[in-house]
């Protein structure tokens with residue numbers, strides 16, 4: 225099989241294709257010949273050495289694939305050879321062949337392409353957990369979505385529409401028109417304009433009910449200030465620690481110092497009627513039944529035509545460095561994939 229390896233921490237060029245013998249499906253598992261594998265921002269953090277959960281290099285990262293089952297292990301009963309599927313994996317997804325427990329595999333809906341399938345698991349499960357499971361989203365609420373044109377961001381726009389909530393988004397300016405076409409009511413470029421003042425102006429001083437913030441650092445302090453009473457700040461990433469194509473420990477320490485540690489305390493939250501919610505999908509792996517239910521709901525919405533994953537660009541395995549550059553250069557509008 226062919227895999228894309230992080231050979232050492234560093235710039236995108238540390239990603240290299242290597243070959244090794246095919247794995248065999250063991251008890252309760254299936255082998256999937258991969259058509260498309262999702263790239264996530266977490267993979268960039270892993271490549272840079274900024275992601276504590278990631279395996280140490282040399283390693284293969286990747287959380288999600290779509291493809292066709294070509295081998296069913298003993299005691300695996302849910303699938304047959306030839307089934308088109310979506311698979312969720314904890315690392316190892318940058319591969320043209322993966323072996324997965326059958327509980328981590330979903331049938332690909334008949335109308336869904338392999339590319340769409342690989343664009344669903346991480347983005348939509350994370351947003352589902354943030355909005356519906358922990359954020360208690362309600363119709364009519366205002367939601368601030370940071371990095372709204374990214375994979376998670378566009379999934380959030382989809383699921384906010386289903387919930388009947390209004391979206392205010394932040395993104396680089398060239399993406400604003402396309403976000404408005406998706407129904408985002410106001411778009412702010414937080415590198416050009418202070419998003420806190422913009423949100424307070426847009427909402428006439430009322431603030432927003434939910435904020436999805438994977439930026440971290442001082443963004444969380446601003447977010448807390450522009451939450452309406454009963455508002456929920458969802459922290460789920462720390463992309464502000466990424467300041468270049470190589471890791472900067474200085475930038476990381478600076479961003480950590482900007483976290484509003486004193487505001488993140490129960491007495492302040494009690495007096496301000498605000499909540500801080502933390503989400504890390506990678507730490508939900510032991511909750512397979514729960515995640516399966518969320519996944520079935522998401523695929524059900526897809527089959528009803530109520531949501532559409534946005535695939536931006538596909539790169540071949542040997543182009544993996546280009547794909548990482550593309551995301552880090554803030555070019556993507558939606559999901560970026562590796563295709564075999």
Ligand SMILES: NC(=O)c1ccc[n+]([C@@H]2O[C@H](COP(=O)([O-])OP(=O)(O)OC[C@H]3O[C@@H](n4cnc5c(N)ncnc54)[C@H](OP(=O)(O)O)[C@@H]3O)[C@@H](O)[C@H]2O)c1
Pocket residue numbers: 263264265266346347350371372373374375376377394395396399438439460461462463464465466467503504505506551552553554555556558
């Ligand atoms: N906790 C979890 O379970 C979980 C799960 C999935 C994702 N996440 C987090 O959610 C965020 C979005 O993930 P994603 O996979 O969907 O990626 P993505 O949004 O496609 O990421 C790329 C976009 O993020 C924006 N961005 C913000 N800060 C950046 C920086 N320092 N360097 C480069 N781009 C930056 C850029 O868009 P603009 O310039 O337009 O803003 C860029 O186009 C990431 O921080 C990720 O770690 C967390």
